[in-house]
Amino acid sequence: VQYSLDLEDIRGVLNRLEETIIFALIERAQFLVNATIYRRGAFAGALGPDKSLVDYLLHGTERIHAAMRRYTAPEEEPFFDDLPAPLFPAAEPVPPLLRPNAINLTPEIRSVYEREIVPRLCGPGDDGHYGSSSVCDVHCLQAIAQRVHYAKFVAESKYAAEPGAFNDVIARGDRNALTDMITAADVERTVLERVRIKARTYGMEPGVETPAARVNAELVAGIYGDWIIPLSKEVQIRYLLARAPRSDAPPASRTSK
Amino acid sequence: VQYSLDLEDIRGVLNRLEETIIFALIERAQFLVNATIYRRGAFAGALGPDKSLVDYLLHGTERIHAAMRRYTAPEEEPFFDDLPAPLFPAAEPVPPLLRPNAINLTPEIRSVYEREIVPRLCGPGDDGHYGSSSVCDVHCLQAIAQRVHYAKFVAESKYAAEPGAFNDVIARGDRNALTDMITAADVERTVLERVRIKARTYGMEPGVETPAARVNAELVAGIYGDWIIPLSKEVQIRYLLARAPRSDAPPASRTSK
Numbered sequence: 001v002q003y004s005l006d007l008e009d010i011r012g013v014l015n016r017l018e019e020t021i022i023f024a025l026i027e028r029a030q031f032l033v034n035a036t037i038y039r040r041g042a043f044a045g046a047l048g049p050d051k052s053l054v055d056y057l058l059h060g061t062e063r064i065h066a067a068m069r070r071y072t073a074p075e076e077e078p079f080f081d082d083l084p085a086p087l088f089p090a091a092e093p094v095p096p097l098l099r100p101n102a103i104n105l106t107p108e109i110r111s112v113y114e115r116e117i118v119p120r121l122c123g124p125g126d127d128g129h130y131g132s133s134s135v136c137d138v139h140c141l142q143a144i145a146q147r148v149h150y151a152k153f154v155a156e157s158k159y160a161a162e163p164g165a166f167n168d169v170i171a172r173g174d175r176n177a178l179t180d181m182i183t184a185a186d187v188e189r190t191v192l193e194r195v196r197i198k199a200r201t202y203g204m205e206p207g208v209e210t211p212a213a214r215v216n217a218e219l220v221a222g223i224y225g226d227w228i229i230p231l232s233k234e235v236q237i238r239y240l241l242a243r244a245p246r247s248d249a250p251p252a253s254r255t256s257k
Numbered sequence: 258v259q260y261s262l263d264l265e266d267i268r269g270v271l272n273r274l275e276e277t278i279i280f281a282l283i284e285r286a287q288f289l290v291n292a293t294i295y296r297r298g299a300f301a302g303a304l305g306p307d308k309s310l311v312d313y314l315l316h317g318t319e320r321i322h323a324a325m326r327r328y329t330a331p332e333e334e335p336f337f338d339d340l341p342a343p344l345f346p347a348a349e350p351v352p353p354l355l356r357p358n359a360i361n362l363t364p365e366i367r368s369v370y371e372r373e374i375v376p377r378l379c380g381p382g383d384d385g386h387y388g389s390s391s392v393c394d395v396h397c398l399q400a401i402a403q404r405v406h407y408a409k410f411v412a413e414s415k416y417a418a419e420p421g422a423f424n425d426v427i428a429r430g431d432r433n434a435l436t437d438m439i440t441a442a443d444v445e446r447t448v449l450e451r452v453r454i455k456a457r458t459y460g461m462e463p464g465v466e467t468p469a470a471r472v473n474a475e476l477v478a479g480i481y482g483d484w485i486i487p488l489s490k491e492v493q494i495r496y497l498l499a500r501a502p503r504s505d506a507p508p509a510s511r512t513s514k
Binding site for chain 2: 015016019020023026027030043045046047053056057060061063064065067068069070073087088091092128130131134135139193194197198200201202205206207214
């Protein structure tokens with residue numbers, strides 16, 4: 001992932017992160033829902049009454065990734081907050097393009113993933129592939145979280161284009177006006193159409209006359225439109241609402257109170 | 258992954274595992290070689306003199322996956338041997354289709370991956386994305402190991418089709434004859450052509466007039482032909498050479514000594 005506030009660069013990154021999510025969803029769709037892996041206490045003998053199998057794997061994975069500096073990247077937010085410190089210093093400093101912030105939507109992402117995405121994506125029932133399904137879940141969750149939190153760069157880029165107008169709306173705490181300002185309906189339509197085409201292309205064995213779809217492309221576009229885009233916009237809104245106004249920004253012109 | 262000795266079923270699984278490998282390679286190809294992550298002692302302060310960053314991540318990942326029973330699956334072989342016991346019992350017993358065996362080609366897989374595959378797949382140099390590259394490496398290594406060791410089912414299936422002929426060659430320890438017996442040049446050509454088409458399709462943004470390839474399709478097919486297929490055949494050969502003859506198998510007909 002490269003860091004930039006140029007909207008074209010950002011769209012390139014989002015486009016690529018989208019493919020990572022689609023690949024991960026296609027992998028998860030191999031298995032049934034396997035509701036047992038999300039149920040706390042389902043493996044109480046091994047994991048205690050408060051952890052699900054996915055909790056266990058996600059937590060363990062985040063612990064190792066934290067040691068490897070994953071959550072020092074500006075677009076990465078962990079699902080757990082009791083993670084170890086990085087084991088080694090940064091190779092190169094990350095340019096401080098974002099305002100320091102604590103926006104972390106992983107609780108929302110997990111809830112949506114388990115309650116909405118998996119039941120739509122996977123066949124109902126239980127195939128016993130608990131380990132494989134959980135491994136795929138961790139990939140999906142991490143890919144979605146990275147994409148959703150990368151929206152902070154989108155927000156900062158939009159802010160930088162018209163700081164005065166944003167400062168004004170932020171100062172008023174006007175969520176609705178902010179939502180309007182960051183929404184580009186035509187861009188959203190383009191993204192959804194692109195996701196649909198990608199899911200159809202990647203989810204199918206090429207060169208086969210009547211290929212079996214590994215995943216339903218409409219359904220992947222639906223997941224994107226119903227959950228991933230709205231969560232990304234929520235990150236933008238929260239980031240902007242928490243954003244201190246830029247001291248050198250000109251005041252919004254023609255603002256009357 | 259389903260378990261079967263029917264060659265059609267097996268080919269379906271191999272086909273699907275192939276896609277997992279291609280997705281994983283496309284993800285790794287985003288980053289440069291980053292040779293530092295393979296060098297033991299490069300992070301000596303944190304990891305000691307004997308571990309590379311990929312060692313650290315792979316080992317940590319395998320420890321969690323072992324606890325979740327990954328290496329009780331008949332097609333899974335770990336890269337490390339000091340892993341914890343499973344945390345919970347099996348959901349359902351795996352049908353014992355294979356002869357018990359200890360064939361594990363992970364040392365060869367790692368060596369080939371680091372020395373041959375990464376330098377071909379990734380641009381030369383260092384982009385500082387050590388954590389992301391290592392995470393991709395673990396996905397690639399696990400996907401390749403699963404595919405390569407799944408070849409035990411291929412071997413057992415071929416054996417079951419003509420146990421007498423195989424028993425004879427196995428008893429003689431005739432590696433060359435065994436290689437001939439398990440080689441189907443036309444199937445290999447078909448697989449390579451399919452990998453090429455898949456890599457081209459998955460590695461390109463669809464619906465774009467002049468898409469930038471995320472990965473060179475020829476190169477992915479080359480990795481498959483030069484390394485993954487030969488390693489799979491090596492698994493078959495070693496599995497068969499170690500295989501005890503079936504007591505109820507008829508002797509090979511027309512065998513003269």
